[in-house]
Amino acid sequence: MEKERLNKNFLDEFSDYDFSRIKETKIFLVGSIRFRDYFIKIESILQIKYKKLVSVCSVDGLLNKEKFNRKEWDKLQEIALRKLSDQEGILVLDVENYIGKQSREEIDYFNEILKKPVYYLSDLKDS
Numbered sequence: 233m234e235k236e237r238l239n240k241n242f243l244d245e246f247s248d249y250d251f252s253r254i255k256e257t258k259i260f261l262v263g264s265i266r267f268r269d270y271f272i273k274i275e276s277i278l279q280i281k282y283k284k285l286v287s288v289c290s291v292d293g294l295l296n297k298e299k300f301n302r303k304e305w306d307k308l309q310e311i312a313l314r315k316l317s318d319q320e321g322i323l324v325l326d327v328e329n330y331i332g333k334q335s336r337e338e339i340d341y342f343n344e345i346l347k348k349p350v351y352y353l354s355d356l357k358d359s
Contacts (some may be wrong), residue, residue: 233287237276237280238276238280238281240276242251242273243277245272245293246273246277247342248357248358249353249356249358250356251277251278251281251282251356252282252354253356254278254282254284254321254323254351255321256284256318256319256320256348257283257284257285257320258284258285258287258318258319258321258324258336259278259284259286259287259319259322260286260287260288260315260316260319260320260321260322260323260338260342261274261275261286261287261288261325262322262323262324262328262335262338262339263325263326263327263332263335263353264325264327264330264331264332264335265293265297266330267325268317270325270327270353271288271325274286274323274325274353275288278323287315287318287319289308289309289311289312289315290308290311293305293308309334309337312334312338313338313341315338316341316342317346319342319348320348320349321348321349321350321351322339322342322348322349322350323349323351323352323353324339324350324352324353325353326352326353326354327353329354
């Protein structure tokens with residue numbers, strides 16, 4: 233039997249979320265590094281199941297934030313804001329209703345400056 237990444241167990245964790253509400257193709261994931269597992273899983277779901285072009289600021293930053301000094305981290309944040317201009321929408325991974333300072337900065341920039349759609353994971357959850 234062939235292995236499948238998006239198997240039933242993998243998808244069951246996100247069965248209450250309606251990712252089809254995201255209409256744009258190029259999506260940037262925003263959220264706290266403490267929920268890195270969500271980044272990894274949702275990226276796969278959006279790309280494989282929904283054919284989205286998914287981006288994040290920095291994979292190394294996502295996996296190893298504690299190894300960056302303040303100057304390096306600030307550079308990554310600058311790059312994240314630059315990357316946002318190429319995106320059609322963002323998905324905020326507001327797990328446990330948490331949105332950190334840097335995520336808030338990215339959301340505000342995308343919403344107020346670029347005036348493009350912002351989706352929140354919590355809003356995609358079926359009630």
